[in-house]
Amino acid sequence: MKDEKITLTAEATLFYSPGDESAFFTWLKAMIFVHSIGGSGRYLDIVVSPAAMNEYDLRELLALFYRYGVDMKQLSVFSEGPEFKFLRDRRGYWYKHVFE
Structure with missing residues (x-):
């Protein structure tokens, strides 16, 4: 996973106001490991560089996905290293959302 990029997909993300949508994209764009954001219609592709990520960064991504209801199972790819x-801590709020 060193130099490769991973594409994560947010499908039909629900925003409750224009400010809510703005907060989502502001948070996402502040993540330095996000290489690009694109897509159309119901799908938003988020391309990330795992080599540029640390534990804090992944925790931020988990929180963003959890708060906005993005499918967290796709984050299981990060559990390999x-x-x-x-x-992989079963006590984490994310565990069931990522692995079950």
Whole structure:
């Protein structure tokens, strides 16, 4: 996963106001490991660079996906390496959403 990019998809994300939508994109764009954001219609592709991520970054991504109802199962790809071993902690609020 070193230099490769991973595409995550947010499908039919529900925003409750223009400010809510703005907050989502502001949060997403502030993540330095996000390489690009694009898509059309119901699908938003979020291309990330895992090599540029640390534990704090993945925790921010988990929080964003959780808050906005983005499918968190796709984040299980990060559990393969030792750098994000916290992701496999069954006590984490994210665990069921990512692995079950």
